[in-house]
Amino acid sequence: MTTRHRGLTEPAADAAIDAACRNLRLPTMRGQFSELADAAARDQMTYRGFLAELLMAECDERNRRRSERRIKAAGFPRDKALRTFDFDANPHIDPAAIHTLASCEWVKKGLPLCLIGDSGTGKSHLLIALGTEAAMAGFRVKYVLATKLVNELVEAADDKQLTKTIARYGRVDLLCIDELGYMELDRRGAELLFQVLTEREEKNSMAIASNESFSSWTKTFTAPRLCAAIVDRLTFGGNIIETGTDSYRLAHTQARIQRETGVG
Numbered sequence: 400m401t402t403r404h405r406g407l408t409e410p411a412a413d414a415a416i417d418a419a420c421r422n423l424r425l426p427t428m429r430g431q432f433s434e435l436a437d438a439a440a441r442d443q444m445t446y447r448g449f450l451a452e453l454l455m456a457e458c459d460e461r462n463r464r465r466s467e468r469r470i471k472a473a474g475f476p477r478d479k480a481l482r483t484f485d486f487d488a489n490p491h492i493d494p495a496a497i498h499t500l501a502s503c504e505w506v507k508k509g510l511p512l513c514l515i516g517d518s519g520t521g522k523s524h525l526l527i528a529l530g531t532e533a534a535m536a537g538f539r540v541k542y543v544l545a546t547k548l549v550n551e552l553v554e555a556a557d558d559k560q561l562t563k564t565i566a567r568y569g570r571v572d573l574l575c576i577d578e579l580g581y582m583e584l585d586r587r588g589a590e591l592l593f594q595v596l597t598e599r600e601e602k603n604s605m606a607i608a609s610n611e612s613f614s615s616w617t618k619t620f621t622a623p624r625l626c627a628a629i630v631d632r633l634t635f636g637g638n639i640i641e642t643g644t645d646s647y648r649l650a651h652t653q654a655r656i657q658r659e660t661g662v663g
Contacts, residue, residue: 427460428453469534473575475542479527489521491643500529500638503536505604506573511633512606515613516642522608523577525640529606530575538572545579545592545607552591561591569598573606580611580619589620589629596632607633 407415413433420429432453439449481501486494505512512529514522527542534540543551548568555564568574574595584592599605611618613630620626 425457427457431456465537466535469537469540470531473530473534473540473542475527475530477527478531479524480531481525481528484521484524484528489643489645491516491641491645492521492525496638496640497525497529500640501532503533503538505638506533506536506538509602509604511604511635511637513633513637513639514606514608514642515639516610517644518610520642520645522610522642525642526575526577526606526608530573533573539570540573540575541568541571542575542577545576546582548576548595549584549588549592552595553588556587556591561594565595565598568595569603571603573604574599576605576607578610579607580609580616582619583621584619586622586625589622589625593625593629593632596629600632605633 416432417429420426420432435449435452435456438444439452444452481497484497486492486497500512514525516522530540530542552561552564555561596605609616613634616630617623617626620629
């Protein structure tokens with residue numbers, strides 16, 4: 400039977416609420432109940448309405464903290480958001496297509512995403528921004544440079560930890576691999592990377608950013624059959640976004656220098 404406490408003074412009620420929130424681990428309600436109670440009194444809210452406000456505040460804050468933890472766990476090297484991407488500077492990229500990807504339906508379905516284009520065209524920005532959107536939507540995300548991933552796999556194989564390492568990369572909902580194609584991989588490294596891709600195929604999503612078109616991937620994956628198999632894993636049923644060849648990062652730098660020096 401619930402004991403009802405009648406006739407509490409306001410200070411006693413505040414102390415009881417504070418103690419209960421500590422005991423139940425409700426830090427947001429503990430921090431906001433006084434302010435929300437005053438607002439509820441001014442707005443003549445019902446008891447149910449006031450309770451709903453308190454509970455929603457706690458839930459919103461917990462969701463925010465969870466999102467922050469997922470974003471931190473992803474290991475992004477820097478903060479990049481879609482709202483800061485300059486679509487006007489790169490007409491090759493369709494804003495509608497990117498914002499459709501931001502809904503994360505492709506992650507839910509386990510489909511791949513390829514961002515292909517020259518340096519400075521926004522590939523990494525979009526990779527990180529879309530990965531961040533996925534983390535905020537509740538998906539487990541991991542970001543890694545292609546060379547770092549391959550080096551880790553080689554070391555794991557040497558230490559007889561390969562199965563464990565591949566399984567760890569296989570568990571995340573979205574694996575973001577950046578700078579694929581910047582350097583040639585030996586056959587062993589390429590085969591180990593292929594194992595990671597195979598582990599994730601048709602189960603969990605992959606997103607890659609590459610400065611090389613698919614036809615040039617033989618520079619990175621020198622075994623033709625292996626190269627074809629990797630391209631197949633990364634494109635089947637997925638999305639391909641071509642960011643073009645004109646570096647807007649370079650264009651921005653040149654424009655800034657012209658403004659500062661008056662030379663142009």
